[in-house]
Amino acid sequence: MLPVMCEVRLVGISKRYDGDKAGRAALAALDLAIAPGQMVVLVGPSGCGKSTTLRIVAGLEDPSTGQVLVDGRDVTQTPPALRDIAMVFQSYALYPHMTVFENLAFALRIRKLPEAEIIQRVEDVARSLGIHEYLARRPKALSGGQRQRVAIGRAVVRQPKVFLFDEPLSNLDAKLRGDMRREIARIHRASRTTSLYVTHDQVEAMTLADQIVVLKDGLLQQVGTPLDIYDAPANRFVAGFFGTPAMNFLRAEVADEGGQRTLRGAGFALPSSTTSAMNKDVIIGIRPEGVALSGAGVPVAGEVNLREVLGAEVVLHVASAAGELTVRADAKADARPGDQVMVYLDPRAVHLFDARSEARL
Amino acid sequence: MKRPRLYLQLLTYAALVVAAAVVLYPVLLVVKKAFEPGRQFALSASPIPTTLTTEHFADLFGARGGHGELLFLHHAWNSLVAAILTTIVGVSLSCTAAYALSRMRFPGHKAGLITFLVVQMFPATLLIMPLYVLLDRLGLLNSMVGLVLVYATTAIPFCVWTLKGYFDSLPRELEEAARMDGAGAWQTFWRVMLPLARPGIAVTALFSFMTAWNEFIMASTFLTDDSRYTLPVLIQSSVGQYSSDWGFFAAGAIVTSLPVMALFYVLQKFLVGGLTAGSVKG
Numbered sequence: 001m002l003p004v005m006c007e008v009r010l011v012g013i014s015k016r017y018d019g020d021k022a023g024r025a026a027l028a029a030l031d032l033a034i035a036p037g038q039m040v041v042l043v044g045p046s047g048c049g050k051s052t053t054l055r056i057v058a059g060l061e062d063p064s065t066g067q068v069l070v071d072g073r074d075v076t077q078t079p080p081a082l083r084d085i086a087m088v089f090q091s092y093a094l095y096p097h098m099t100v101f102e103n104l105a106f107a108l109r110i111r112k113l114p115e116a117e118i119i120q121r122v123e124d125v126a127r128s129l130g131i132h133e134y135l136a137r138r139p140k141a142l143s144g145g146q147r148q149r150v151a152i153g154r155a156v157v158r159q160p161k162v163f164l165f166d167e168p169l170s171n172l173d174a175k176l177r178g179d180m181r182r183e184i185a186r187i188h189r190a191s192r193t194t195s196l197y198v199t200h201d202q203v204e205a206m207t208l209a210d211q212i213v214v215l216k217d218g219l220l221q222q223v224g225t226p227l228d229i230y231d232a233p234a235n236r237f238v239a240g241f242f243g244t245p246a247m248n249f250l251r252a253e254v255a256d257e258g259g260q261r262t263l264r265g266a267g268f269a270l271p272s273s274t275t276s277a278m279n280k281d282v283i284i285g286i287r288p289e290g291v292a293l294s295g296a297g298v299p300v301a302g303e304v305n306l307r308e309v310l311g312a313e314v315v316l317h318v319a320s321a322a323g324e325l326t327v328r329a330d331a332k333a334d335a336r337p338g339d340q341v342m343v344y345l346d347p348r349a350v351h352l353f354d355a356r357s358e359a360r361l
Numbered sequence: 362m363k364r365p366r367l368y369l370q371l372l373t374y375a376a377l378v379v380a381a382a383v384v385l386y387p388v389l390l391v392v393k394k395a396f397e398p399g400r401q402f403a404l405s406a407s408p409i410p411t412t413l414t415t416e417h418f419a420d421l422f423g424a425r426g427g428h429g430e431l432l433f434l435h436h437a438w439n440s441l442v443a444a445i446l447t448t449i450v451g452v453s454l455s456c457t458a459a460y461a462l463s464r465m466r467f468p469g470h471k472a473g474l475i476t477f478l479v480v481q482m483f484p485a486t487l488l489i490m491p492l493y494v495l496l497d498r499l500g501l502l503n504s505m506v507g508l509v510l511v512y513a514t515t516a517i518p519f520c521v522w523t524l525k526g527y528f529d530s531l532p533r534e535l536e537e538a539a540r541m542d543g544a545g546a547w548q549t550f551w552r553v554m555l556p557l558a559r560p561g562i563a564v565t566a567l568f569s570f571m572t573a574w575n576e577f578i579m580a581s582t583f584l585t586d587d588s589r590y591t592l593p594v595l596i597q598s599s600v601g602q603y604s605s606d607w608g609f610f611a612a613g614a615i616v617t618s619l620p621v622m623a624l625f626y627v628l629q630k631f632l633v634g635g636l637t638a639g640s641v642k643g
């Protein structure tokens with residue numbers, strides 16, 4: 001099977017739902033390009049417009065303005081049935097009155113493929129997804145994980161131009177979610193079908209994506225590879241959204257100390273190479289792994305509030321004059337709640353954001 | 362859940378027993394008459410017959426008409442044809458209408474729904490005059506087609522509302538999945554939504570069937586030729602102004618109600634529904 005590689009582009013897409021005239025738009029002027037064969041993951045908090053974006057690409061929802069282009073062809077007015085796009089729904093949406101076989105075969109039957117080919121394709125897909133032995137069952141006789149496989153199989157068997165996934169794993173338990181995530185990654189590697197995947201799970205986003213798209217309140221925050229997003233978040237929101245435990249944020253002011261630009265905050269002064277104006281208010285972002293209980297960094301005094309043991313490591317929440325700091329430490333660190341400690345900020349691990357606009361500096 | 366107090370429970374059961382007795386007593390009197398010798402209703406208020414006979418049933422099944430045909434079978438056939446045609450016409454029109462009203466938005470959507478509701482509020486007797494005039498103009502008096510049309514139109518508003526409620530309760534994602542799978546509007550309806558609406562359809566089919574099968578007033582008004590009579594009209598004709606055979610009437614009433622009871626029994630698993638289990642999470 002030749003990979004069907006399609007480019008999907010959203011141009012100036014906005015969406016305002018009827019009956020929501022007073023409120024804000026669900027999506028505002030979204031531009032997005034998904035390169036052929038890529039897996040693009042859409043992340044953002046609840047209500048930020050992820051599903052809306054997906055449904056507009058699917059054709060289940062009309063955009064208020066803008067165009068959807070598939071391989072350069074404007075499909076904005078094309079009904080979903082003719083777009084050749086497959087979607088995996090969060091609720092699975094399996095046809096309850098049909099067997100697993102019939103569920104998988106449905107789209108092929110609609111296209112009136114020869115019966116022999118239908119059987120062949122359904123069986124191939126069922127085997128590769130490990131649902132072969134359930135082909136004669138109804139969806140209600142399957143477990144959640146099995147239903148999810150059928151839902152994915154129903155999309156895969158069509159060999160569509162584009163896959164859409166709307167939080168497909170959000171109803172599975174942690175173990176199953178990991179398995180299915182790897183399964184989806186495998187399917188994508190094998191078929192190289194252009195995919196748009198919605199999730200609010202950052203692990204899914206980081207591990208599956210060629211490109212991550214971060215949305216908030218219907219506005220695009222950042223587009224980039226998982227590492228771009230992690231290492232150079234475009235603003236404070238993106239910085240705080242990725243990474244567990246979340247990044248620390250400290251208020252500071254740009255100052256000059258003996259000719260060296262410095263970020264001065266409550267109880268600390270960090271040397272910096274920033275070129276920002278003097279006296280500018282900034283927000284320092286520093287991930288928990290950039291804060292240590294010992295080492296060469298800039299010391300900050302504080303008191304341990306909480307100790308969370310994660311097994312291989314512990315997470316300490318330390319109250320300092322500068323604000324609460326989350327520290328990722330070795331499991332052997334024996335700081336207990338109530339202990340006075342010094343934590344060391346690594347100046348190289350600092351991200352700087354404008355205090356007003358919260359954009360990266 | 363907290364268990365209600367004992368005396369409240371007793372009170373509830375007492376009320377239910379009284380209500381059941383009030384509802385069942387007339388029925389029991391009819392049953393008694395059907396199995397009791399004699400043409401007249403006995404004066405005794407007891408619902409238990411003193412002597413048993415099947416003579417009324419023998420009369421009912423044995424009675425012959427002017428052409429030597431078995432009266433009961435002949436008229437049962439009329440009733441069956443009317444009921445089945447009404448069910449087919451009523452259910453097929455209601456399904457499509459209910460689906461459209463549930464899932465599509467078009468001018469007249471709300472007005473249509475309200476009309477269906479308001480029309481239901483008129484008692485059928487009020488409609489007899491205008492319907493008589495209409496059927497007369499259309500040349501459909503004394504015809505099965507006319508009767509079926511009238512029955513279907515009386516059944517459709519209820520069926521549409523019931524089925525619309527049913528379609529409303531089906532998950533929208535199923536339809537969206539079908540559309541994504543390439544199905545057009547009709548295929549989505551026919552291959553996905555309609556099979557899922559089977560419990561709703563069973564209810565409306567039963568209702569349509571009953572509407573036609575039990576109906577008396579319209580049939581007796583619009584059917585003038587007594588060979589066209591449906592069962593209720595035949596049975597009623599046995600109790601006239603000058604001579605009444607209440608035994609024949611009671612036996613007829615019981616036999617006539619049997620098919621509806623049987624249908625209820627057969628369809629009851631649909632009436633409790635539950636067909637969408639397993640399609641979506643939750």
Ligand SMILES: Nc1ncnc2c1ncn2[C@@H]1O[C@H](COP(=O)(O)OP(=O)(O)OP(=O)(O)O)[C@@H](O)[C@H]1O
Pocket residue numbers: 017018020026044045046047048049050051052053200
């Ligand atoms: N049919 C609708 N009618 C009106 N408003 C809607 C409709 N669907 C979504 N919205 C609104 O549009 C916004 C975006 O919704 P959307 O479903 O795209 O969010 P989401 O990012 O998928 O959220 P979640 O992670 O919770 O699924 C929300 O504010 C939501 O309330």
Ligand SMILES: [Mg+2]
Pocket residue numbers: 050051052
């Ligand atoms: Mg969503």
